[in-house]
Amino acid sequence: MSHYPLDEPQTEDVVMSPEMLLTCRGTPRLARARRAAGALNVNTYLACMDYGTYDMVGNRSCPPGHLPNHRSALQWQDGQCQQLWMHSQGHFKIGGQSVAGLGPSHADWLASWPYDSDLIDLATSPNDFLIFILWHANIMKHFLRWQRVAVEVDPTLAQDYYGFPKSKADYSAGNKGCNLDDVINSNMPFVSATLFPHPPNASEGYSHREVMQVCSPGPDLLYDYDDSEEDGTWEQATRVVERMLLATPA
Numbered sequence: 001m002s003h004y005p006l007d008e009p010q011t012e013d014v015v016m017s018p019e020m021l022l023t024c025r026g027t028p029r030l031a032r033a034r035r036a037a038g039a040l041n042v043n044t045y046l047a048c049m050d051y052g053t054y055d056m057v058g059n060r061s062c063p064p065g066h067l068p069n070h071r072s073a074l075q076w077q078d079g080q081c082q083q084l085w086m087h088s089q090g091h092f093k094i095g096g097q098s099v100a101g102l103g104p105s106h107a108d109w110l111a112s113w114p115y116d117s118d119l120i121d122l123a124t125s126p127n128d129f130l131i132f133i134l135w136h137a138n139i140m141k142h143f144l145r146w147q148r149v150a151v152e153v154d155p156t157l158a159q160d161y162y163g164f165p166k167s168k169a170d171y172s173a174g175n176k177g178c179n180l181d182d183v184i185n186s187n188m189p190f191v192s193a194t195l196f197p198h199p200p201n202a203s204e205g206y207s208h209r210e211v212m213q214v215c216s217p218g219p220d221l222l223y224d225y226d227d228s229e230e231d232g233t234w235e236q237a238t239r240v241v242e243r244m245l246l247a248t249p250a
Helices: 018-025 028-036 042-050 088-094 129-153 208-214 232-245
Strands: 051-055 080-084
Touching: 018 042, 018 129, 018 232, 028 129, 028 232, 042 129, 088 129
Parallel strands: none
Antiparallel strands: 051 080
């Protein structure tokens, strides 16, 4: 996981920074640029949180251990590099490997890491109840902040559920069960009528639409977070990210 500056090599350590958060969550200026590119939606946000993308300056190649971006259709800018980012590094680095592999200086270091432990598997990730729950709660915290920035720039996003795909036509790479009106986790759905203020519309369980209604900005939002981003660190991070990602930064 690289840190800023962008040409730092990857490390096996978990890395967090304000710049990483703002790359995905965006600033008002970034949100406007993404909207102009037709890519201000939940798919691009989630792709960024999994594999952070950024544009290398000039003709430099991707840093060691960073892969050329093969998901450019989901991003708001082509020609970028990508690496494990906010969400995926938790699964890969905290509880994904049973033994350590080679370091980034080795040519085959990526292939030497065995991703074979609980947090790397969709079915077994929740087994690590401490890391899994805390990690995903933090992801949801920043998703709510992304929604607030995005809807300020484009108020129509809220009524469109922030571009959440409604069918395979909206997101061809999506898996079955991941569309707006599909039942969440249909093999083991959430069916309790007391989980949210209203019982699920379908007997099969709550859909993504129903959960989005109570987890998005607006009168139905069930919870919020304390804002701890009032110091100058975030102002500096905003300048760094806009300088990296915008052609004409402020």
